[in-house]
Amino acid sequence: xxxxxxxxxxxxxxxxxxxxxxxxxxxxxxASVLVLEAAPKDFRxxxxxxxxxxxxxxxxxxxxxxxxxPVDEYYDDLLRVTQGNTxxxxxxxxxxxxxxxADWMAAxxxxxxxxxxxxxxxxxxNAFFKGGGKAVLNAYYATAEKLGIDCRYEAEVMDLKIEDGxxxxxxVKYQGQEQTVEARAIVLASGGYQADIDWLKEGWGEAAEGxxxxxxxxxxxxxxxxxxxxxxxxxxxxxQCHAIAIDARSPKCDGGIATRVDCVIYSxxxxxxxxxxxxxxxxxxxxxxxxxxxxLAKQEDQIxxxxxxxxxxxxxxxxxxxxxxxxxxxxxxGLLELDPDAxxxxxxxxxxxxxxxxxxxxxxxxxxLDGLSTEGLSPAKSNxxxxxxxxxYYGYPLRTGITFTYLGVKVNKEARVQFKGKDGRTVSAANIxxxxxxxxxNILGQGYAGGIGMAxxxxxxxxxxxGAARNASN
Amino acid sequence: MAAASDEALQGDQxxxxxxxxxxxxxxCNACRYCEGFCxxxxxxxxxxxxxxxxxxxxxxxxxGCNGCYYACxxxxxxxxxVNVPQAFARLRADTYRRYTWxxxxxxxxxxxxxxxxxxxxxxxxxxxxLIHLFQPAxxxxxxxxGNFYAVIPHNVMAxxxxxxxxxxxxxxxxxxxxxxxxxxxxxxxxxxLSVAGATHDALVMKYMGGGGVRxxxxxxxxxxxxxxxxxxVFHQMTFWGFLLCFAATSLGTVYHYVxxxxxxxxxxxxxxxxxxxxGIGLLIGPLGLIYLKRIADPNVLVNAQRGMDxxxxxxxxxxxxxxxxxLGWRETSAMGTLLAIHLGTVLALFLTMxxxxxxxxxxxxxxxxxxxxxxxx
Numbered sequence: 001x002x003x004x005x006x007x008x009x010x011x012x013x014x015x016x017x018x019x020x021x022x023x024x025x026x027x028x029x030x031a032s033v034l035v036l037e038a039a040p041k042d043f044r045x046x047x048x049x050x051x052x053x054x055x056x057x058x059x060x061x062x063x064x065x066x067x068x069x070p071v072d073e074y075y076d077d078l079l080r081v082t083q084g085n086t087x088x089x090x091x092x093x094x095x096x097x098x099x100x101x102a103d104w105m106a107a108x109x110x111x112x113x114x115x116x117x118x119x120x121x122x123x124x125x126n127a128f129f130k131g132g133g134k135a136v137l138n139a140y141y142a143t144a145e146k147l148g149i150d151c152r153y154e155a156e157v158m159d160l161k162i163e164d165g166x167x168x169x170x171x172v173k174y175q176g177q178e179q180t181v182e183a184r185a186i187v188l189a190s191g192g193y194q195a196d197i198d199w200l201k202e203g204w205g206e207a208a209e210g211x212x213x214x215x216x217x218x219x220x221x222x223x224x225x226x227x228x229x230x231x232x233x234x235x236x237x238x239x240q241c242h243a244i245a246i247d248a249r250s251p252k253c254d255g256g257i258a259t260r261v262d263c264v265i266y267s268x269x270x271x272x273x274x275x276x277x278x279x280x281x282x283x284x285x286x287x288x289x290x291x292x293x294x295x296l297a298k299q300e301d302q303i304x305x306x307x308x309x310x311x312x313x314x315x316x317x318x319x320x321x322x323x324x325x326x327x328x329x330x331x332x333x334g335l336l337e338l339d340p341d342a343x344x345x346x347x348x349x350x351x352x353x354x355x356x357x358x359x360x361x362x363x364x365x366x367x368x369l370d371g372l373s374t375e376g377l378s379p380a381k382s383n384x385x386x387x388x389x390x391x392x393y394y395g396y397p398l399r400t401g402i403t404f405t406y407l408g409v410k411v412n413k414e415a416r417v418q419f420k421g422k423d424g425r426t427v428s429a430a431n432i433x434x435x436x437x438x439x440x441x442n443i444l445g446q447g448y449a450g451g452i453g454m455a456x457x458x459x460x461x462x463x464x465x466x467g468a469a470r471n472a473s474n
Numbered sequence: 475m476a477a478a479s480d481e482a483l484q485g486d487q488x489x490x491x492x493x494x495x496x497x498x499x500x501x502c503n504a505c506r507y508c509e510g511f512c513x514x515x516x517x518x519x520x521x522x523x524x525x526x527x528x529x530x531x532x533x534x535x536x537x538g539c540n541g542c543y544y545a546c547x548x549x550x551x552x553x554x555x556v557n558v559p560q561a562f563a564r565l566r567a568d569t570y571r572r573y574t575w576x577x578x579x580x581x582x583x584x585x586x587x588x589x590x591x592x593x594x595x596x597x598x599x600x601x602x603x604l605i606h607l608f609q610p611a612x613x614x615x616x617x618x619x620g621n622f623y624a625v626i627p628h629n630v631m632a633x634x635x636x637x638x639x640x641x642x643x644x645x646x647x648x649x650x651x652x653x654x655x656x657x658x659x660x661x662x663x664x665x666x667l668s669v670a671g672a673t674h675d676a677l678v679m680k681y682m683g684g685g686g687v688r689x690x691x692x693x694x695x696x697x698x699x700x701x702x703x704x705x706x707v708f709h710q711m712t713f714w715g716f717l718l719c720f721a722a723t724s725l726g727t728v729y730h731y732v733x734x735x736x737x738x739x740x741x742x743x744x745x746x747x748x749x750x751x752x753g754i755g756l757l758i759g760p761l762g763l764i765y766l767k768r769i770a771d772p773n774v775l776v777n778a779q780r781g782m783d784x785x786x787x788x789x790x791x792x793x794x795x796x797x798x799x800x801l802g803w804r805e806t807s808a809m810g811t812l813l814a815i816h817l818g819t820v821l822a823l824f825l826t827m828x829x830x831x832x833x834x835x836x837x838x839x840x841x842x843x844x845x846x847x848x849x850x851x
Contacts, residue, residue, distance in 0.1 A: 131545025
């Protein structure tokens, strides 16, 4: 393997969707580009490895989306999931810029699939990648190779040289030694810091020890820290992230989509004390994903257990790990290491509330908000409140699985990193651009809408690549 | 032969193959990113648990395009170590062994390259012996204006090859029946529509196209990570070449018995045209497939199967090459020798059909049938 070049036009830090969008764009505009990916080749691509689709605005149905998704609707959805906690101007800009996302990707080899099973009801708003995110990365890297982009793996950027608000060079650890690479612009698309548990503790305290990392284990936020140390302005709070409930038996890192468990809405969720703590039947999507990861993080040991009976066990996606199974609630409590008396009481109270009147005209309907709710129970279960009385009984242990953190650097519409100037005023960096998870906090102050992470990566990646190439040609 | 039998899988190894396939299907069923690739993943999604028969079915629905391997976020070195094409190739090869008859010949699948060479030499020897048995010694080197029956009487040819062919077909049908019994529990629902659908899928090699957005076929990741239709093209040449040659022989039989028109047929007659075109397909297709196999990604290839795959393809190539040579030199004194060599290779082909790669057609078709049947539900 040859060593790193001493000097290039544009350095792109990271190897995921945002990084490759930036690299391809900059190269297409004539710049020489060096991509520095910290992970080995087999694990390249950050969390893009694990994505499945992109949420983008579009005016009409196509071969791979079933209907239009206008900018206004997308924007309303974003305001709802973030509860307004977003840079509204930048969000709207992002959504408008997403209009040609699928075309841009397809032109660089990405393949989409026709809307098939529509497992999570996103076949109108989101385009699904054939084979998922790793296939997207394969297409990007193949195109990058054709264009002559220099991609290096296991190349970890340790520090940046920033003089008078302008970037000049990067310190890179590569093949066991550190080297300096000069460039005329840099794009930081290096992801969040979710794989750095100590950093997570700044937002979550000791609870972070109980978290699992759904995505790549290589996102430790080093570049974010370097930028913050240089006085970059930040967006979003330290405890904001995309977190969902996943199987407690999942690997510590990189478990991806297969570790999620979809039992929640048909189950009762109990904590270590065998007590319910939230309305499991509040909504299907997006709440099921968006809130349960955070709810679990606040429980003792950051764990809870979904309990269903034989009636409900086939209603959701099959799970990676088999559920714990018993013929009585007492026995199931034993398997889950819960107090049998407490669990029996919780289930009995729940069952009694299911049978309570007021629901006579309601029918259990999986897949829609059926209004079949409990009566006089706290917390209530507002939909799918079927009794749990048909053995065998199943228990799914669930933990918080963090996909990515939101705290990042502030950027403007040119994807330039915003620094605090000496007089307290905000100054746009001359040649430092950022894209992807490291800027997600500008858009996502909280909450999540499926597929929006890919949109943030693609849109800001392209803008960053364009700006960096312009810097290089000046 | 003894050594070959030793390599056949024992019971616990077979359990391992099924367990590994089951482990993978559980992971795939929880992920489902590959549903756009081929028939396997939508078929998998129709069920939550997988009996051994279900896995044998899915393994034979998989055609080893490797699309799911390159797209897999859990492919090795990920700790989940998901390599579906490889696990299914192993299991598929094992179904070939398990469902053939008689069981003690199952070991032949292992050493197929050797078997093919031995049978070919034996076949040529046998045909030469037959010629010498029935004809004066000078006949084989004489000129007969393309009249094969001057060398081997038609009846000798028809009865000997016919009986070997019928044996092969019988074994294949028996395998088909047993495979269906174990892997397609609901075959009572078979309809003309599902048969027609499966036949269509087989003829156009639907899944080899790689599936795409509304008919736009991307192709497969074979022999490498980039998308290509090249394997489908070579496979189609092999498949249609085989069918055309088969049609040529059948037509000749009809000419002979129904119309009383005896060979040799003219170069522009239908049997010869079919045979020539098919023969050219059977030269290019098998060569192409052998070449692709040589350059294919070793991470997904199952080495133990290489002999079987290559042996069958090489035999098809030789049958075609000798057949075309026979056609070209049939009016010379080389005809007798060429005829013996050609018929020897054909004999070897018929004999090895139930014990080599040819059987994949049988179980793939059975799998396509179940797939079509379940698609409608």
